[in-house]
Amino acid sequence: MTVHARILVLVSVVALLAAVGVASVLHASARADRRNRTQPGGPRVTAGRVTLTEPGRMVFRSMAWGPHRDELTTVPAADPSGPRTASGVRCLRFHAAAGTGVCLQAVHGAVSDTYRALVLDAHLKEKARYAVPGIPSRARVSPSGHFAAWTAFVGGDSYAGTDFSTRAAIADVRTGRLIPSLEEFRIVRDGRPYTSPDVNFWGVTFAADDRTFYATLATRGRTYLVRGDLRTRTVSTVRTNVECPSLSPDGTRIAFKKRVAGLPKDAPWRLYVLDLRTLRETALAEPRSVDDQALWRDDRTLVYALPGDYGADLYEVPADGTVKPHRISAAAVSPAFVP
């Protein structure tokens, strides 16, 4: 083949490839229009006022297609699949308690996305903002509303991008002070001080005393439930194989996802509840793998998200393992309940 012929072949094939590439980009960008149109049969969403203190409401991120997609919306907790009121505030992850909200957002920059955490007051006004170093994963506000915590995935830099780590941060809402990573805390494992470069924390949950928290610590391929102390800046291991703990309102139990042997590697978890006094575990009646930090709606009921047609749906299950779960709301994630 002459050089001329080669160049001809190259140019024509590259033109073809370019056409395919452009078509795929156009197809994917047309998705924006489809998603901005209200889905038939989906929940009715109207713009309105959303506060974090109106009793008997559930506030969450609505994933329903339409102009209010990904906004914080609210529904009556008694009718979670009913009409939604949207706030105009967009969040990837959200939680609220005692009139304080934390909203983890993506900021679309020119060449890359960055993420940030907003601390919101009861009227969704921004009180503080913090940079989040990676893709947001979990968000929690302490029962008092005085502390907010979030976890982000920080991508590795290896070729195939498969080594991830997590950063768990805690902000003091009253002073604005930030603990950028729980890795700063002293670790006590099985009664002895422990250090390792591979330590990761995620899934913080707070007790009502504004001092104690629980979280997951991972190191050397194992996960631990740790009890943390904000005053002494220490975490101590409690138990292994506990991820994404969630402390019940009465402070006696922890709901968590547990890696169960024999399950597929990409769906390895089941929901359990751990009694902190007896350390007895109860399996919940959810037969699917749950990858979420469950939320206690009250002392008897847990709410969590499972993948759904429009991203995620919310389910509810009793905390004693007796009754099967049921879906309470479609196209919804990251709920918070105002009692």
Next chain:
Amino acid sequence: MYVADSRAHSPAPPGPTGQGAPPSGAPASPAGAVRPLAGRRRAAVAPTVLALGTVSLVTDVSSEMVTAVLPLYLVAGLGLSPLGFGLLDGVYNGFSALVRLAGGHLADRGGGRHKWVAALGYGTSALCKPLLLIAHSLTPIGLVLAADRTGKGLRTAPRDALISLSSSPETRGRAFGVHRAMDTAGALLGPLAAFLILRATVDGYDAVFTVSFCVAVAGVLVLVLFVPGGTARPSGALPSGRTRPTRPRGAVPSAGRTQPTRPVELGGTAPDRTPPPQRPGSPRPSGRPTLRAAVALLHRGDLRRIAVCAALLGLATVSDSFVYLLLQRRLGVPDRWFALLPLGTAAAFLLLAVPLGRLADRIGRRRVFLAGHGALLTVYALLLGSFHGTALPYVVLLLHGGFYAATDGVLMAAASECVPEELRSSGLALVQTGQALARFACSLGFGAAWTVWGDRVALTASTVALVVCAAFSLRLRPAGVAGERREAAAGAGKDEK
């Protein structure tokens, strides 16, 4: 784990710049025996090297597009939890070393199928991109990534062999430098392209994978169309004017010899261990690269010295992620800048690859290679030291990128000198694999030391290890001195003896 692995596809050597004419007045080197371009622009790089650089650039754009969006895709797109996903990495490291050796051997079999083995590697990786569109859970995605990296392992050694074969010995440092610079440029452009697509779309991961596939196919196409195949040297379609060197009969080195004497066909002696060029079209002699011959390469004093040197220094080369982590801890680099640290290293690598490659051609590859480790040593010292100024991260990243620029391509240029042409891929693969395994061992050891004694002790130990290994490497130079002089005087027509 190391930028040279991730970005430049392997701790590969610097590419050869083809067709470089030896310094004026120098008698023809064997590879450069026919040098129609002598006296022309000295800086010209062989078209084959530019073609391979283009292939690498384009392929890196493609693969880094995927790498950049993969975490987001797994977490936000598929709702998977990516933790623990990296568990296979360790196991896979060993496997990819084997793949690399196999790729090197396959490429040498049948008389230099470098191009086709490289094409197989690039093609495999290209085919993995559309598979990502249909893989929606961790296991299939893990398999696709493993296949992708198998392709990468296959192609690395043959590609570096092609670079070395298409450049004259005295310009190899520059050739590999040009290749590495182009490769790294692709790695920097890839994430940018991916984010532009994500910006223009909604959840456009499918578009990213599709575009990545198209780009990868274009890369394979450039390879197939513009890199001379088989045993062809940079003659072929490329106006390099080089003729194709003969493989000397019995070029499989006898143990311990620095270098076989070989017939000089075109006048001049071989300053380099590559066989003399052959007239185009003349039949290839039969030197058959067997597995045994590949293993026997290690009996060659010069190659063994390079391999041992690279492996030893690899044992003290702390993984990039540890360097960034240490930098962050020591200097309090904010989290949001953390992701940018690898870009700093890559940018320095990009800028310095060509100048340092040229420098290696001039003053000796070994010297530059060791100086590169001096830069790494300085990085360790700065991380251990008490100076915490704002300039420190920049200095550290510049030195870190300089370390790669002075060692990655330069090592391959140096190793190319010691491997006969018909075993070029196998020989380069041996050196790369030894280095990669040593670095992997270092990562494991460093992680363990950090766990037990803390980061400072681990880094101090690495610093001491680096000094010891470097001192040992400095002593490992008996023939290296001659080799170095040879390199420095490349093209001067001196017999290497």
